[in-house]
Amino acid sequence: MPEGDTVWNTARVLHRALAGARLTGSDFRVPQLATTDLTGWTVRESASRGKHLLLRLTAPDDARWTLHSHLRMDGAWRAYAPGERWSGRPAHLIRVVLRTPGAVAVGYHLHELALVPTGKEDGLVGHLGPDLLGPDWDPTEAVRRLAGHPEQTIGEALLDQRNLAGVGNLYKCEVLFLRGVSPWTPVGAVPDLPATVALAQRLLAANRGRWTQSTTGSLHRGQTSYVYGRRAQPCRRCGTAIRKEELGERVTYWCPVCQPEQSDT
Numbered sequence: 001m002p003e004g005d006t007v008w009n010t011a012r013v014l015h016r017a018l019a020g021a022r023l024t025g026s027d028f029r030v031p032q033l034a035t036t037d038l039t040g041w042t043v044r045e046s047a048s049r050g051k052h053l054l055l056r057l058t059a060p061d062d063a064r065w066t067l068h069s070h071l072r073m074d075g076a077w078r079a080y081a082p083g084e085r086w087s088g089r090p091a092h093l094i095r096v097v098l099r100t101p102g103a104v105a106v107g108y109h110l111h112e113l114a115l116v117p118t119g120k121e122d123g124l125v126g127h128l129g130p131d132l133l134g135p136d137w138d139p140t141e142a143v144r145r146l147a148g149h150p151e152q153t154i155g156e157a158l159l160d161q162r163n164l165a166g167v168g169n170l171y172k173c174e175v176l177f178l179r180g181v182s183p184w185t186p187v188g189a190v191p192d193l194p195a196t197v198a199l200a201q202r203l204l205a206a207n208r209g210r211w212t213q214s215t216t217g218s219l220h221r222g223q224t225s226y227v228y229g230r231r232a233q234p235c236r237r238c239g240t241a242i243r244k245e246e247l248g249e250r251v252t253y254w255c256p257v258c259q260p261e262q263s264d265t
């Protein structure tokens with residue numbers, strides 16, 4: 001599941017493969033960029049902002065551009081050595097191929113692929129709240145934005161990237177379990193909002209630099225989460241069956257005993 005940490009890792013892979021290199025070819029397989037050719041452009045850097053990827057480029061006329069992409073649920077970038085077999089995904093999912101003398105970057109099932117002047121990145125990511133893994137992470141501002149909608153459920157508020165950027169469904173479920181908070185609790189009734197935000201940041205940061213996401217400390221298959229993906233399995237703390245239900249546009253997992261409803265506090 002691409003959450004902030006996965007996107008951060010992906011940005012790093014692209015940076016190591018492409019940064020500083022001149023593109024020797026590009027192949028866009030999306031209608032809006034079908035005629036775009038980045039041959040001769042230089043890759044300045046690759047960065048992430050929440051769940052958005054920003055590949056910053058310099059055109060031959062020195063103009064600065066940003067190739068934006070979003071992984072959503074299923075997108076991925078892979079970097080290969082020239083001549084290496086592309087083993088990532090089926091070829092029909094390829095949306096873009098970028099070639100340099102030392103690497104080939106292939107983007108699979110990317111969303112919101114767009115090429116914009118770097119000075120206009122804010123049009124794509126300016127609405128985002130503080131980035132949990134960004135250099136400018138600001139927990140006070142994240143709490144302020146969350147608290148601005150006290151009636152919203154905390155389960156939905158943590159996923160709203162305008163509040164804080166980088167939390168996906170896995171971390172949402174796990175943070176709320178670890179804080180003992182029901183996902184249906186209104187934001188205004190969450191006992192310690194700053195602690196919830198701080199925990200979300202710590203969990204994402206702990207998973208930076210690896211592809212297996214774990215909130216339990218274990219990297220063994222089937223032991224990496226407390227509640228996420230564990231419907232009907234026993235809670236690791238109290239043994240109660242973990243529940244799964246729709247909340248807003250997403251499903252949520254929780255333990256009804258460890259995470260009691262708190263709507264009247």
Ligand SMILES: [Zn+2]
Nearest residue numbers: 235238255258
């Ligand atoms: Zn429990």
